[in-house]
Each structure stands twice: as structure tokens, then as C-alpha cells.
Amino acid sequence: MTDRPDFRSGFVAILGKPNTGKSTLMNRILGEKVSITSPKPQTTRYAIKGILNREDCQVVFIDTPGYLEPRYEMQQRMRRIWSEAFQGVDLILFMSDVLRFPTDFDNQVLELLKNVNIPQIAVFNKIDLKPELSRAAFTERLPGSICETRFISARIGEGIPELLEALLRFVPFHEPYYQEDQLSDLPLRFFAQEVIREGIFHLLQQEIPYATAVLIERFKEEEGRTVIDAVIWLERQSQKVILIGKRGEGLAKIRVYAEKQLSEFLQVPVQVHLWVKVNPGWRKKSTALKELGFG
Numbered sequence: 001m002t003d004r005p006d007f008r009s010g011f012v013a014i015l016g017k018p019n020t021g022k023s024t025l026m027n028r029i030l031g032e033k034v035s036i037t038s039p040k041p042q043t044t045r046y047a048i049k050g051i052l053n054r055e056d057c058q059v060v061f062i063d064t065p066g067y068l069e070p071r072y073e074m075q076q077r078m079r080r081i082w083s084e085a086f087q088g089v090d091l092i093l094f095m096s097d098v099l100r101f102p103t104d105f106d107n108q109v110l111e112l113l114k115n116v117n118i119p120q121i122a123v124f125n126k127i128d129l130k131p132e133l134s135r136a137a138f139t140e141r142l143p144g145s146i147c148e149t150r151f152i153s154a155r156i157g158e159g160i161p162e163l164l165e166a167l168l169r170f171v172p173f174h175e176p177y178y179q180e181d182q183l184s185d186l187p188l189r190f191f192a193q194e195v196i197r198e199g200i201f202h203l204l205q206q207e208i209p210y211a212t213a214v215l216i217e218r219f220k221e222e223e224g225r226t227v228i229d230a231v232i233w234l235e236r237q238s239q240k241v242i243l244i245g246k247r248g249e250g251l252a253k254i255r256v257y258a259e260k261q262l263s264e265f266l267q268v269p270v271q272v273h274l275w276v277k278v279n280p281g282w283r284k285k286s287t288a289l290k291e292l293g294f295g
């Protein structure tokens with residue numbers, strides 16, 4: 001923009017192994033929850049954009065799913081999302097954590113990044129769990145394609161302003177790509193779906209969250225409140241029984257969780273209605289994946 005020649009705007013992709021804190025970092029930078037997080041790996045299923053708007057810059061972060069070997073078709077889709085996330089980005093944040101580095105996974109990603117001609121910063125997260133560490137032991141294992149290394153705690157916010165200043169140097173002078181009050185490119189329906197999925201990740205054990213897809217059937221903004229109808233899809237009848245719980249208590253907890261999170265975010269009372277349905281093997285079927293919004 002001619003009146004703001006010093007304004008920077010660009011795209012930064014965050015990638016790395018599952019559960020390392022990519023989504024937590026993006027939310028921390030934005031100061032808002034845009035991408036869902038959980039203690040379980042492979043929480044994020046889509047590349048999710050979160051937009052940081054400041055007086056002097058607009059940075060579009062792309063939070064990607066932790067990548068794994070394509071055992072299921074869903075994981076192949078994740079891998080595709082990942083390579084698409086590289087396109088047109090100005091900077092890649094390679095994210096790992098100080099607890100386990102380098103894993104095979106880290107090494108594979110770093111190997112791949114060697115041949116990617118985009119500036120890269122290595123970010124080691126979770127320093128709150130290991131305050132005493134030899135930073136050199138991490139940096140010496142990084143390939144030449146990494147131009148800087150940062151140690152942070154996304155959870156407590158340590159090292160975040162410094163990381164932001166470092167990454168801004170790689171963001172070009174450019175006018176903003178999005179409106180300057182926009183936080184994400186996601187529709188609210190999608191956000192609602194993700195928050196319900198987050199509730200399931202937090203409240204249910206083991207394989208059930210991974211066997212779950214959520215579909216919003218109705219998202220209605222009424223006078224003074226928002227009403228959301230959603231279907232939770234599962235693979236087996238037995239999972240449905242567990243999810244619903246005794247006298248429906250399990251399902252009620254998910255509903256209360258989603259209503260609380262969504263009311264806080266939307267700043268209006270939110271009423272959520274949930275249904276649970278079974279579609280065996282939805283994870284492996286392309287058509288089912290499309291219907292469920294993984295298209």
C-alpha cells in the first residue's frame with residue numbers, strides 16, 4: 001500500500017511431528033483459539049489458517065496436521081495437505097520439542113526440507129518441561145537449510161515475542177492479503193465442528209476420537225443466541241455406546257464443553273444439539289470422507 005510502504009504481509013507454514021505443539025503455538029501467537037489442540041497426537045486434520053493482524057504487519061500462519069506414514073487414506077490426505085501448505089509460503093517453521101529430538105520423524109522432515117527452497121526456522125517447544133538443556137545439542141543436528149533456531153514454550157508463552165520478531169524479518173513488504181479484522185479463513189460452521197471434535201478428544205479415551213468425524217447440519221444465528229445441530233459419526237456401534245455413556249452422560253459432557261467454548265468465542269449464548277450415527281469404515285472410504293467434509 002502506498003501509504004504504508006513498511007507494511008509486511010505473508011504466509012508462514014508450521015509443520016512437524018504430531019503433538020509437538022503446532023496448534024498451541026499458532027493460538028498463542030494469535031491470542032485466540034483458532035486451531036483445536038489436545039494431548040493426543042494427530043488432533044489437527046486440516047491445514048488451518050490463522051491471521052495475525054498488527055499495525056505493521058499481517059502474517060497468515062498455516063497450522064498443518066502432524067504427518068504420519070500413509071496407513072489410512074486419511075493420512076494420505078494429510079500428507080497432501082502438507083505439501084500444499086508449502087505452496088506460496090514465505091517461511092517454514094519446522095517444529096519439534098525438547099523432550100524427544102531427533103526422532104525418525106524429525107529426521108525425515110528435515111531431510112525433506114533440505115530440498116525445499118524456502119527459508120526455514122527451527123522451533124523447539126516445551127522448554128518449560130526441560131529448562132536445563134544444551135541448546136548446541138539441538139542446533140548441531142540441523143541441516144544447512146535451517147537459518148535460525150528458537151527455543152520456546154507455547155504453553156506458557158516463553159520466547160514468543162522474540163520468535164515473532166525473528167520470523168517477521170522473512171515476511172516481505174506487501175499489502176495485506178485479508179481484511180484486517182479477519183482472524184481465520186474458516187467459516188464458523190467449521191470452527192463449531194472442530195470445537196465439538198476437540199471436546200471428544202479431551203473427554204474420551206483411546207481410539208474413539210480417531211474414529212470420529214463431526215458434521216454440522218444446522219448453524220443458525222437467532223435473536224440473541226446461536227443454535228447448532230451436529231452429527232457425530234463413528235465407525236462402530238460399540239463406540240457409539242461408549243460415547244453416549246450411561247444415561248447419556250458422555251454425550252452431555254461433549255455438548256456442555258462445546259457450548260461453553262463456542263459461547264465464549266462467539267460472545268452469545270450457544271445451544272448445541274448432538275446426534276450420534278454409525279458409518280462403518282468411514283475413514284477408509286473416499287466417498288464417505290468427502291461427505292464428512294474431508295473432500
Ligand SMILES: Nc1nc2c(ncn2[C@@H]2O[C@H](COP(=O)(O)OP(=O)(O)OP(=O)(O)O)[C@@H](O)[C@H]2O)c(=O)[nH]1
Binds near residue numbers: 025040067129
Ligand atoms: N508442557 C507443554 N506442553 C505443551 C506446550 N505446547 C503444547 N503443549 C501440549 O502438547 C499437546 C499437543 O499440543 P497441540 O498444539 O495439539 O500439538 P500439535 O503439534 O498441533 O499436534 P497435532 O495436531 O496432533 O499434529 C497439548 O496437550 C498441549 O497442551 C508447551 O510449550 N509446554
Ligand SMILES: [Mg+2]
Binds near residue numbers: 024037063
Ligand atoms: Mg495440531
